[in-house]
Amino acid sequence: MFDPVKVILRLVYFYSRLLGVLNFEIDFRTGRSRITRRASIYAAVANVIIFSQLILLSNSELMHTMWLKAGVLHEYLYLVIHTTRLSCVTATLLSRWWQRPHLIELINALSRLAFRRPEVTRMWRFRVAIKCLSILFSEVFQVILTLVVFQSVMTIYMAVSILMLYMLTALVNVIISHIYFINVNVYCHYCLLNQDLRAVLVAARSLEAExxxxxxxxxxxxxxxxxxxxxxxxxxxxxxxxxxxxxxFGIQSLCVSAILYISVMATIYFTIVGFNVTKAFPSWKYVNMLLFCETVFYFADVLITMDNLYIVLDVHGEMLNLLQQFSTLAPSLDSRFEMAITYWFRELRNELRIELMSSCELIRKQ
Known part of the structure; x- marks a missing residue:
């Protein structure tokens, strides 16, 4: 049976392998990850090619045009965005090598959990689909907008440079998608645990009454x-x-956070500038329409990404509330049952921390 979400995940996997972001292989039948000579050599070659492209882009016609034409704030801001993205891509690709064993262990652990609870794969379909669509539309409109803005000075070499630039910066979205998918897995497993906990609570109450x-x-x-x-x-x-x-993902989260912050500020600024330019030059109304669409999809993608972090905290809090309801049961059920509830609730009340940028943390306190 055709499953579009599985197709999306496989495309993301092969795209990650193609760009050298993943330097190991994943067996689709078992879900297990492993280091192979073929994957290591290809990832190393891909990373060298990407770094070479970064050097070529720094001397490309596109960058020279941007530097020479830059004279106002929004043009310098455009340069800052792409410079930040490329710097973060470089840091991320390097960090993937020394974090490779830990990342493989993490993926294998999630695969074992998914093997025990296969229904989890049906739960994250919607969130995976909306994330991929938001990335796709945001990037498509961004590429079209750039091509339209530079059309007056466009050459074949500049067009190739622009497409190359966005292929490289698309690595950022691939990196975000990896973090996103891990959090979605944790969230769905939490939801299943809360369902099991409710079932235990119902059974305990029925046992108490019978x-x-x-x-x-x-x-x-x-x-x-x-x-x-x-x-x-x-x-x-x-x-x-x-x-x-x-x-x-500490270093990668730092890079992604820097990109998101700069991009959000720049998007707001470009939107304001775009409306002002449209008033003075009616011919720019199509640019303004593209800018509006790109802004909508970009902020939708940011909101989807941030929501993916907070929902884990929400289901953790829901689990705490369910455990609190066990305190209303009669104290004469079973001593071991009561000890298990008391011990787990005491352990679960500890703060759940989701670290961002190593120093910034999302914390769930009870």
Missing amino acids: PGLRITRMSRCFTLTEQLEDIARTQSQLQNLLQCSSRI
Whole structure:
């Protein structure tokens, strides 16, 4: 059966391999990652080619035109955006090499969790689809807008330079998509754990209300305790994986945050300038329409990315609220069951930290 989301994920994977962002292979049948000589050699060659392109772009006709023509704020701002993007791409590609073993361990751990709960693959379809669409439309309109703005001084070599520039800066979106997909996986597993926790809570309340033999009650309490402990172990693994992801993508998160900040400020400024220019030059109305579309899709992509961070904190808080409801149960169910709830709730009340830029953190406190 055709699954468009699986096709999207495979395209992202092969595109990441093509650009040299991934320097290892992933087996689609098992979901396991491994280092191979073929993947390492190709990624090294791809990175060398990309770095060579960065040097060529710095001396290209496009950059010379931009530097020579730059005389007002928005033109310098345009240069700052692309310089920042290219610098961040360089730092990210280098960091992928020394973080490779940790990244492989992280992916393999998520694959093991997904193998245990295959229904998780159906839960993140919508979020993967909207993320890919927002990236696609944002980049398409950005490329078209650049080509239209430079059409008066456009040459074949400049057009090639522009397309090359956006192919390189597309690496940023690939990097963001990797972080995004890991957080989506953690979020969906949290949702499944909350469903399991609700089921345990319902079963415990029904057991509390039903009279029965002590042996039967103890047997059912033992089963519920095992389920609760299994949920607690999986939640601890997810929290460790999330913190491991924050450490692995530390430098990359710093780069992405810098790009997002500069791009958001520049987008707001370009939008204001675009409307003012349109008033003076009606022929620029098509540029303004492209700028409006690019702005809408760009901010949609930013909101989708940021929401992906906060939803993990939300489901963590939901789990805390569910555990609080266990305190309303009768204290005579089972001592082991009560100890498991008390211990897990005490551990879960610790802060959940999602580190951004190594120093900036999103924190869930109870």
